[in-house]
């Protein structure tokens with residue numbers, strides 16, 4: 001059985017959990033925490049980041065790499081579109097979701113939860129205010145222009161949808177919700193992705209494991 005290393009509640013671990021669940025692949029999860037300097041874990045992931053997936057002899061790191069591997073190795077229930085243009089768009093949305101969007105939306109969670117609870121550091125409230133007031137709005141303007149009014153980006157639910165939504169689960173844990181007046185398409189898109197049966201099942205299990213939500 002595959003082994004997923006990574007604590008529930010991480011926006012990146014959540015992507016892999018959803019990919020595994022969508023493809024009905026059984027796995028065991030080890031609740032590996034980030035930021036631990038765990039020497040044993042660094043033997044399989046030298047960056048110390050979560051997630052890492054082990055599938056038999058194969059050990060791979062990084063949620064996007066893992067999800068693309070799952071798509072290649074277990075193609076049933078596709079999570080990436082076909083055709084060069086849509087494939088490129090899907091990669092871009094996954095990259096954006098895992099970089100600037102995660103940095104900002106999950107950054108609110110990092111400041112309000114990870115720093116005080118795990119790292120024993122104070123929340124940088126000035127940084128939280130800067131994220132909410134100045135840094136997130138232009139990104140949300142862009143996302144508002146990219147997501148459909150109904151359904152998912154490529155018609156069926158795929159990793160692009162999940163990648164753009166996932167950091168906002170963490171933002172919501174930290175009390176931040178995308179303003180539905182200002183960004184009506186994207187705020188409805190977030191709710192639609194959260195309500196997808198596979199995603200909502202993962203979120204229910206996550207809330208039970210973490211106590212967040």
Ligand SMILES: N[C@@H](CCC(=O)N[C@@H](CS)C(=O)NCC(=O)O)C(=O)O
Nearest residue numbers: 010012034035049050051062063064
């Ligand atoms: N690009 C990586 C990012 C993973 C990541 O940054 N995970 C966070 C937890 S949500 C982490 O492990 N942070 C610890 C660190 O940066 O040292 C992926 O997509 O898996």
